[in-house]
Amino acid sequence: MKIDAFAALGLHPDLVKGTAAMGFTEPTPVQTRAIPPALAGGDVLGCAQTGGGKTAAFALPVLQRLMAAPKPGPRALVLVPTRELAAQVETSFRDCGRFAPVKVAVVMGGVGYHAQRQALAGGAQVVVATPGRLEDHIKQGSVRLDRIEVLVLDEADRMLDMGFLPAIKNIVGRLPKQRQTLLFSATLGPDIEKIASFALRGPQRIEISRPTTVAAGITQMVYPVASDQKTELLAALLGVAGLRSGLVFCRTKHGADRLAKRMHDRGFSIGVLHSGRTQGQRTSAMEDFRSGKTQVMIATDIAARGIDVREISHVVNFDVPRHPEDYVHRVGRTARAHGVGDAMTLMAPDEVSFLRDIEKFTGVVFPRAQLPGFPYGARSPHPPSRPHAPQPNRPHGRSFVQRKGRGRRP
Numbered sequence: 001m002k003i004d005a006f007a008a009l010g011l012h013p014d015l016v017k018g019t020a021a022m023g024f025t026e027p028t029p030v031q032t033r034a035i036p037p038a039l040a041g042g043d044v045l046g047c048a049q050t051g052g053g054k055t056a057a058f059a060l061p062v063l064q065r066l067m068a069a070p071k072p073g074p075r076a077l078v079l080v081p082t083r084e085l086a087a088q089v090e091t092s093f094r095d096c097g098r099f100a101p102v103k104v105a106v107v108m109g110g111v112g113y114h115a116q117r118q119a120l121a122g123g124a125q126v127v128v129a130t131p132g133r134l135e136d137h138i139k140q141g142s143v144r145l146d147r148i149e150v151l152v153l154d155e156a157d158r159m160l161d162m163g164f165l166p167a168i169k170n171i172v173g174r175l176p177k178q179r180q181t182l183l184f185s186a187t188l189g190p191d192i193e194k195i196a197s198f199a200l201r202g203p204q205r206i207e208i209s210r211p212t213t214v215a216a217g218i219t220q221m222v223y224p225v226a227s228d229q230k231t232e233l234l235a236a237l238l239g240v241a242g243l244r245s246g247l248v249f250c251r252t253k254h255g256a257d258r259l260a261k262r263m264h265d266r267g268f269s270i271g272v273l274h275s276g277r278t279q280g281q282r283t284s285a286m287e288d289f290r291s292g293k294t295q296v297m298i299a300t301d302i303a304a305r306g307i308d309v310r311e312i313s314h315v316v317n318f319d320v321p322r323h324p325e326d327y328v329h330r331v332g333r334t335a336r337a338h339g340v341g342d343a344m345t346l347m348a349p350d351e352v353s354f355l356r357d358i359e360k361f362t363g364v365v366f367p368r369a370q371l372p373g374f375p376y377g378a379r380s381p382h383p384p385s386r387p388h389a390p391q392p393n394r395p396h397g398r399s400f401v402q403r404k405g406r407g408r409r410p
Contacts, residue, residue: 009035012064014099019056022095028053033206034182035061043181043203045196047188052208055092058152058182062126063097065150065180070101072123074144077175078152079131079168081159083108083279084286089128089154102126107143109133110279117142131159131167138174145174153199156185156192157325165195172199186329218331220343221369222355225376227348231259234318235266236374237344238296244313245289246296249330251319253300259318260298273299301326315343320351324361 005026006019027035030048038044038061048054062076080086086108093104105124107116109132120127120143127134127143137143151172153159159168181200185192188207196203225233238246250256253274260272271285271294288294301321312334321327327345334341345366347355359365370376 006060010039011035011060012067012100014067015060015063015096017099018096019060021098024056028057029208030054030206031057031060033208034058037204038062038180038182039064041065041180043200044183045188045200045203045205046182046184047186047207048184054184055089055154056096058154058184059089059093059096061182062150062152063093063100063102066102066125067100072103072125073147074105074120074124074127075147076126076150076152077145077148077171078126078128078154079134079159079171080128080154081130081162081164083110083130084273084282085155086128086130087283087286093126093128104128107133107137108279110282113137113140113142131164131171134171135167138171145171146176148175149179151175151179151181151199153181153183153185153195156183156195157187157189160191160195165191168195169198187325218334218341218343220331220345220364220366222345222347222366223369223371224347224349227350229376230318230346230348231262233346233371233374234259234316235263235268236371237316238268238314240371241314241342243295245292245311246314246316247312247330247333248296248298248316248318249321250298250300251322255319256298256300263296263298268296269294271297273297275300301330313341315341317343317345320345320347320354321358322354324358327358328362 004016006016006024007013009027009032011019030046030052031054034044034046034048034054034057038058044058046054046057048057058078062078066075078089080089086106090104090106093102097104103119103122103124104126105116105119105122105128107120107127107129109130113136116133116137120137129137134143138145153168159165181203183192183196183200183203223233223237234248248259250259253276256272256274257276260270264270271289273282273285277285285294285297289297298318315331315334317327317330321330331343334343345355355366
């Protein structure tokens with residue numbers, strides 16, 4: 001498809017120019033299905049796989065609505081669960097609307113109030129906010145919500161996981177009854193349906209793919225290993241993986257800091273992202289990661305949906321996630337928008353049950369793999385199983401593994 005595929009969806013020429021400047025050549029499935037009903041003014045309830053381009057799916061219709069009748073002041077509100085996602089959504093609005101005269105303000109914790117008040121008072125039409133900080137501004141009287149025409153609830157399931165339901169109800173109760181609402185979530189469980197019941201009116205339901213699946217371009221592999229050998233195995237894997245940009249997930253912020261120090265001592269260029277870092281540290285870490293200054297970002301699940309870097313070649317679960325949904329969200333950081341990537345999980349003996357839950361949830365039994373020559377076991381210089389022939393060379397650094405079995409349905 002050509003660039004005019006976006007024009008065929010009914011988008012304004014200036015927004016089509018914006019998509020072209022961003023390098024978009026064709027709409028993703030969620031954009032194809034969500035943009036037309038959103039442009040028509042209807043409510044949308046969307047379930048879309050992480051990395052499918054859903055931010056543009058709501059940003060473009062919102063921008064078009066605001067361009068149709070320009071006037072200052074908050075007219076669109078986008079609620080998101082984390083600061084990282086708030087920054088990502090702001091960037092998407094600015095990129096999509098680079099040829100449109102629309103101002104965006106970000107309201108989130110971890111930074112001072114003064115600049116946010118200035119942005120709100122300066123005529124911003126789009127407010128991208130985390131629920132807690134928005135409630136603070138409401139109490140202080142620094143934001144008006146009585147003229148909001150469009151509400152977007154992004155990553156609604158994650159907001160529920162983080163306990164934001166009371167805040168969402170409070171904020172929605174302050175908005176005009178006559179408005180458009182667009183809700184996007186990676187899952188459509190009963191709790192999401194509850195939000196839909198009080199926030200949306202007769203929405204167009206869009207479900208792009210099963211929320212239990214990961215992108216087709218992701219090669220998934222599990223590496224059984226003792227807990228005390230995980231760091232050494234991680235360093236060895238990344239050293240031979242053809243790494244361009246790697247995202248490593250730890251379960252806790254203390255574990256992330258500990259692993260970052262160990263990997264830095266082994267000569268890797270490391271960034272760290274978790275809730276214990278200041279907003280300035282997190283912003284700096286993301287800028288270095290996006291620019292390629294650091295090749296490896298070590299993060300907790302706060303980053304599972306908040307990182308938007310197109311060229312992440314590898315995602316590594318240093319700790320097996322305890323919730324299957326978190327696995328899907330983590331590995332969705334690679335193979336963005338129809339790309340390819342590798343997802344590697346380091347599994348200690350006490351994490352086997354977590355991995356089984358993930359396999360049941362996704363419907364796939366992941367291949368087990370070994371790194372040839374790695375000294376598995378306390379005294380054994382070789383992997384403790386029969387060697388296999390090495391795999392043929394492949395473009396993403398996968399030739400170094402020894403594989404046991406193939407991914408299959410349970």
